[in-house]
Amino acid sequence: MSRQLTEMLKGTLEGVVLAILSGRPAHGYEITAWLRAQGFADIAEGTVYALLVRIERRGLVDVRKVPSEKGPPRKVYSLSAQGRKDLDEFWKTWVFLAERLQRLRKGDK
Amino acid sequence: MSRQLTEMLKGTLEGVVLAILSGRPAHGYEITAWLRAQGFADIAEGTVYALLVRIERRGLVDVRKVPSEKGPPRKVYSLSAQGRKDLDEFWKTWVFLAERLQRLRKGDK
DNA sequence: TGAAACTATTCGGTGTTGCTAGGTACCAGT
DNA sequence: ACTGGTACCTAGCAACACCGAATAGTTTCA
Numbered sequence: 001m002s003r004q005l006t007e008m009l010k011g012t013l014e015g016v017v018l019a020i021l022s023g024r025p026a027h028g029y030e031i032t033a034w035l036r037a038q039g040f041a042d043i044a045e046g047t048v049y050a051l052l053v054r055i056e057r058r059g060l061v062d063v064r065k066v067p068s069e070k071g072p073p074r075k076v077y078s079l080s081a082q083g084r085k086d087l088d089e090f091w092k093t094w095v096f097l098a099e100r101l102q103r104l105r106k107g108d109k
Numbered sequence: 110m111s112r113q114l115t116e117m118l119k120g121t122l123e124g125v126v127l128a129i130l131s132g133r134p135a136h137g138y139e140i141t142a143w144l145r146a147q148g149f150a151d152i153a154e155g156t157v158y159a160l161l162v163r164i165e166r167r168g169l170v171d172v173r174k175v176p177s178e179k180g181p182p183r184k185v186y187s188l189s190a191q192g193r194k195d196l197d198e199f200w201k202t203w204v205f206l207a208e209r210l211q212r213l214r215k216g217d218k
Numbered sequence: 219t220g221a222a223a224c225t226a227t228t229c230g231g232t233g234t235t236g237c238t239a240g241g242t243a244c245c246a247g248t
Numbered sequence: 249a250c251t252g253g254t255a256c257c258t259a260g261c262a263a264c265a266c267c268g269a270a271t272a273g274t275t276t277c278a
Contacts, residue, residue, distance in 0.1 A: 003234085006266070009120075010264045011116025013264085039205070046227095046266075050265080050266095070224075070225050071224075071225035074226070074227090090113055101203060104125060115235095115237070119265095122235090153237055154256085154257095155236090155239085178245085179253075
């Protein structure tokens, strides 16, 4: 993984996961697979699980344990009301940053 | 400072500073002031200086000490060849991330 | 039977980063 | 002397993503 992407993911990965969960509940393995499919090819598995633990502790998600047909039971995460609020905030912050970056990029020097 | 913005700045702040320096050489105090003017209102001074030390150690910038009429001498930073390469990489990484985030935002769930 | 291979989660240790909260130094005006 | 603006530096902290590995259940196929 490039050092730059690793650093940029700090903060944004959480928003990405919240955004995914705003569409439908999902479990860790599924989220990891989705990320890989969307081009976040080499996000470490462990990273996603650690992130899920964090946002659970913060009350951004609700968790249900669901038996799996294959393998050990899944922990299915869904967005809580607090999570929805945080996601809103995340997008605002993202837009703020993206606007400034875009201006900078277009040679506003 | 919001926790979210703090985390998102990790990785992007370095790119922002490199982008500023790609336009013209500048010293730390000046960069800080510019950032504040552009809406990064509460980026700590110490943060900028620490960042400058880092990118100098990595050879991304050249430094010249210039006496100031007011106050202690300035350290004027200018982008090196390596810095220019890094900035290019930074923008590529940024575009990669921004594209994916935008898709996610438009309800591609 | 046994060993891959896939599903699914967890954890300890590491490095990088921005923030906090100071400090130093130099000069001008009061 | 003192305040305020300019200009830089630093130690200690918290948060985050990564790495590498371990654990556990199920299916597949030799």
